[in-house]
Each structure stands twice: as C-alpha cells, then as structure tokens.
Amino acid sequence: MESKSENISQTNKETVNQNLEETVIFTEVVKIKGKGNILTVGLAGLKVFKKSKEASAITFKWPDVLCILPPQKCSETVLQYIHHEANNTLLIKTLQIQEISEQCVHLINQQIAASGRPKKLFVVINPFGGTGKGLQIYHEEAEPLFKVAGIETTVIVTERSKHATQIGESTDFSHYDGIVVVGGDGLYQELLQGLTLQEQKKSGINYDNPDTDLVKLNVPPIGIIPAGTGNAATKYYNAGGFGAKTSVLNIIRGEQHRASVFGVYCNNKLFSISHLFVAYGMCADLIKWAEELRWMKKWRYLYVFLGQFLSGKRYFEAEVQYRPFVAGSGGGVSSSLSDWINLEPAVQHCYSIYAFPYEFVDTENKKYVDPFGQCCQLVVSSGCSQLSTIKSMVAVSKTSSPGNMEVVNNVKEFKVKLQRENATNPREAKNMELEKFINIDGELLSLDSKEFSVRLQTSFVPVFGKAPNA
Numbered sequence: 001m002e003s004k005s006e007n008i009s010q011t012n013k014e015t016v017n018q019n020l021e022e023t024v025i026f027t028e029v030v031k032i033k034g035k036g037n038i039l040t041v042g043l044a045g046l047k048v049f050k051k052s053k054e055a056s057a058i059t060f061k062w063p064d065v066l067c068i069l070p071p072q073k074c075s076e077t078v079l080q081y082i083h084h085e086a087n088n089t090l091l092i093k094t095l096q097i098q099e100i101s102e103q104c105v106h107l108i109n110q111q112i113a114a115s116g117r118p119k120k121l122f123v124v125i126n127p128f129g130g131t132g133k134g135l136q137i138y139h140e141e142a143e144p145l146f147k148v149a150g151i152e153t154t155v156i157v158t159e160r161s162k163h164a165t166q167i168g169e170s171t172d173f174s175h176y177d178g179i180v181v182v183g184g185d186g187l188y189q190e191l192l193q194g195l196t197l198q199e200q201k202k203s204g205i206n207y208d209n210p211d212t213d214l215v216k217l218n219v220p221p222i223g224i225i226p227a228g229t230g231n232a233a234t235k236y237y238n239a240g241g242f243g244a245k246t247s248v249l250n251i252i253r254g255e256q257h258r259a260s261v262f263g264v265y266c267n268n269k270l271f272s273i274s275h276l277f278v279a280y281g282m283c284a285d286l287i288k289w290a291e292e293l294r295w296m297k298k299w300r301y302l303y304v305f306l307g308q309f310l311s312g313k314r315y316f317e318a319e320v321q322y323r324p325f326v327a328g329s330g331g332g333v334s335s336s337l338s339d340w341i342n343l344e345p346a347v348q349h350c351y352s353i354y355a356f357p358y359e360f361v362d363t364e365n366k367k368y369v370d371p372f373g374q375c376c377q378l379v380v381s382s383g384c385s386q387l388s389t390i391k392s393m394v395a396v397s398k399t400s401s402p403g404n405m406e407v408v409n410n411v412k413e414f415k416v417k418l419q420r421e422n423a424t425n426p427r428e429a430k431n432m433e434l435e436k437f438i439n440i441d442g443e444l445l446s447l448d449s450k451e452f453s454v455r456l457q458t459s460f461v462p463v464f465g466k467a468p469n470a
C-alpha cells in the first residue's frame with residue numbers, strides 16, 4: 001500500500017492540527033525521530049506534542065486514524081492516518097513512533113474501533129463500466145485498505161445490465177454497515193432504483209403518486225468507488241475530492257450524509273429515480289444520437305457535439321410549472337395543487353430543460369453545490385445558444401451561474417406538459433418522435449405520456465462522504 005512517511009516537524013499542521021475539545025484518557029512520553037514527545041489518547045482523537053509546546057500539538061481525530069501497525073523491521077510503530085488536501089482529496093500518511101507502550105497501542109486500537117467506521121460492507125462491482133477496470137480498481141485500491149482498516153466484505157460482481165437493480169430490490173442489507181458500488185453513475189442509479197422499490201413496497205405507500213414524498217431509504221450508507229466513464233456523483237458526495245482512494249478513505253472514515261434524489265413520474269407511475277440530473281430536449285437528443293453511433297467508440301461524443309451545433313436547435317412547445325421549496329415545511333410542499341406556479345410565458349418555446357437534484361448555495365462568502373440540500377434549480381433554454389446550455393450543465397460542479405437562460409431557484413418540484421398534438425410535415429413528425437425521450441443520469445429512457453413531473457426527494461439516501469461546506 002502506498003503511503004507517505006512524515007516527519008512530525010514537517011507535518012502539515014493546517015490539516016492535522018485540529019482543535020480537539022476532549023477528555024484525555026491516557027498520556028505517555030514517546031519518541032519521534034529520536035526526540036521525546038508527549039502522546040495523549042483522548043475520546044475525540046490523538047495528540048502529539050513536544051514538552052511544554054502543547055499549543056503547537058498535532059492532532060488526529062479518530063475517524064482519520066487508519067491504523068497503528070506494530071514494529072516490524074525498524075522497531076518503530078507506524079501510525080497511518082488520513083490527510084485531507086485543500087481540494088478534499090484524501091491521502092494516507094504515516095507517523096513513525098518509538099518507545100510506545102503496548103497499553104497505548106491497545107487503547108488507540110480500541111478508540112479506532114469505536115470511531116464509527118463500518119465493519120461489514122456489501123460490495124457490488126461492474127466489471128465493464130468505463131474502461132472495464134472495475135475489478136482491478138477494487139483489488140488494487142480498495143481491498144488492501146479495507147483489510148488494514150479491519151473491514152469485512154461480501155463482494156458481488158454484476159453479471160448483466162440491471163443486475164444491480166435486482167440486487168438492490170432483493171437483498172437484505174440489515175447485517176451490513178455500508179453498500180459499496182464500484183462503477184459509474186449508471187451502476188449507482190440502478191442500485192438506487194432497486195433499493196427504492198424494495199423500501200417503498202415494504203412501506204405499503206402508493207409510491208406512484210407524484211404528489212407524495214417517497215419513504216426515505218432506511219438502508220446502510222452507500223459509497224461509490226469511481227470505475228465508470230462519468231463518475232459525477234462520487235465527486236459531489238466527496239465535496240469535490242476525487243479518485244478511488246479518496247472514495248475508499250471516505251467510506252472508512254464513516255462520515256454519512258443524506259443525499260437528495262429526483263422521483264420522475266409519468267402516467268401516474270414512478271418512472272425512475274435520478275441521483276444526478278434529469279434533462280429533456282437537446283441533452284436527450286445528444287445521447288440518442290451517440291447511442292446510434294456506438295461503433296465510433298469514444299469519438300462518437302465529439303462527432304455528436306459538433307453535429308448538434310451544425311444541425312441547429314430542435315424546439316418544442318411545453319407548459320412548465322413548478323412548486324417552490326417552502327422553508328420550515330420539513331422539505332415538503334402543500335398537497336394542494338393551487339400553489340403550482342406557471343413559468344411565463346404559459347407555453348415555452350424552448351429546446352432544453354434540465355435540473356440537478358442539488359441545492360446551489362451562493363452566499364457572499366461561499367458558493368457551492370450541495371447534494372445534501374433542500375431544493376434544486378430548474379434551467380430552461382430558449383433564447384440562449386446551445387453552447388451556453390452545455391457549458392452551464394458541465395460547469396455545475398464549479399457553480400458557475402448559467403448565462404442568459406431561464407433559471408428558477410429554490411424549486412422542490414416541476415412538471416412539463418408537451419403541447420404538440422399532430423405533425424404537419426415530415427420534419428415535425430421526426431421531431432415529435434424525439435419528444436418521447438428523456439435523459440436520466442446519462443441514460444436515455446422513453447416516456448409513455450406527453451407529461452412528466454419531477455419531485456425532489458430530500459434527505460433520501462444515506463451516503464458516505466463529506467459535507468461540501470465543511
């Protein structure tokens with residue numbers, strides 16, 4: 001396992017020197033680089049400092065202490081800890097300690113075990129996601145760290161498309177402390193779909209009713225180890241920190257949050273769950289076209305992007321309505337239909353509609369995307385360029401504000417009602433055919449009605465990760 005050795009005097013104090021308001025349960029003098037240091041074991045973490053220099057102590061909160069390894073070749077005990085980079089990428093670093101007592105090591109191990117890290121994980125691997133390296137990524141990046149952290153695993157490798165949905169719907173996860181997905185956004189979506197169905201069926205509610213909230217998932221937290229093509233969710237859940245190691249370390253740290261998702265409804269049925277985005281119009285056309293050109297492999301995306309600009313916009317007419325999030329309502333909305341607000345003009349002549357199930361926080365001091373928020377943003381493009389729409393979607397993680405397009409903030413729910421009934425010429429007939437398709441988390445699905453609604457389900461699914469504003 002790769003880790004970086006650290007001299008205590010060189011340790012980046014900004015990241016490890018955290019204020020530990022704590023009760024000390026054990027203190028002893030140890031040696032670091034041959035020099036005497038005081039080591040204290042507390043309820044909140046571990047602290048090391050030179051005598052009479054406690055103010056400049058370095059501290060490690062228990063979730064960030066990976067393990068303490070007994071002396072091997074060089075009579076030094078090795079403390080492995082998780083280092084947080086400024087961009088929330090996580091790394092492993094080590095501190096070598098001499099003359100530490102067995103009692104102290106035992107206490108450290110006890111505190112690590114009680115730190116809230118998962119003990120048993122259920123792992124689902126897609127061997128064909130992205131460049132087909134799911135198994136390799138798991139065996140090289142995750143398995144050794146889970147072992148060192150004392151975590152047991154049950155591993156399932158998917159055998160076919162939608163296998164993850166079946167696993168999510170039929171597995172009893174109550175004996176696990178976490179579910180790990182090794183794949184991309186598609187695999188995570190499939191698992192989520194299955195888990196949602198299992199929980200709603202158990203609860204007995206009419207989960208097809210678009211006017212009620214779904215029952216929030218009472219399942220162990222989910223961690224995503226990126227092994228797909230897009231891997232966007234893992235970046236949002238880990239506060240921008242990216243890479244397999246960061247995901248694995250966030251799973252081991254055990255910090256949990258509840259993420260929002262969309263319930264997408266069509267024809268009075270729960271049509272799909274979406275954890276990343278719902279896009280209608282141009283972004284569905286792009287995916288449809290790319291699917292037809294699979295033989296071009298990755299070049300199809302470049303071809304489709306360029307082709308889209310050259311062929312111009314495909315407009316559609318739709319009535320768009322939304323209900324705003326009302327603070328203090330527990331994240332819900334009134335069941336009365338009177339509070340739907342029409343987006344003006346009443347019939348939109350537009351070419352793209354999209355929304356992410358995330359809150360866009362934009363205050364004087366901070367600007368970030370929060371997947372654990374209470375509302376979302378709805379974007380409708382009509383007068384602006386296609387490039388502006390694509391740029392605004394791609395730049396979501398950078399929280400750039402979409403330029404010259406209709407943006408509605410603070411949205412809890414929206415619905416789109418297509419207006420065109422008949423085609424008057426072959427071009428319109430072709431366009432009407434395309435009006436069936438919707439892009440949900442990068443997958444193209446076919447709607448079976450001219451109307452669909454999208455409801456934000458807040459605090460819906462527990463996930464391992466980090467708060468974006470921490």
Ligand SMILES: Nc1ncnc2c1ncn2[C@@H]1O[C@H](COP(=O)(O)OP(=O)(O)OP(=O)(O)O)[C@@H](O)[C@H]1O
Pocket residue numbers: 126127128129130131158159160161162163182183184185186187188190227228229230231232442
């Ligand atoms: N064993 C399998 N054989 C064939 N297809 C599979 C198998 N396991 C999963 N799949 C399919 O692979 C698809 C893509 O999975 P995944 O999301 O992991 O990777 P990706 O599409 O490359 O990444 P992203 O979704 O982030 O762009 C899913 O839709 C899933 O149905």
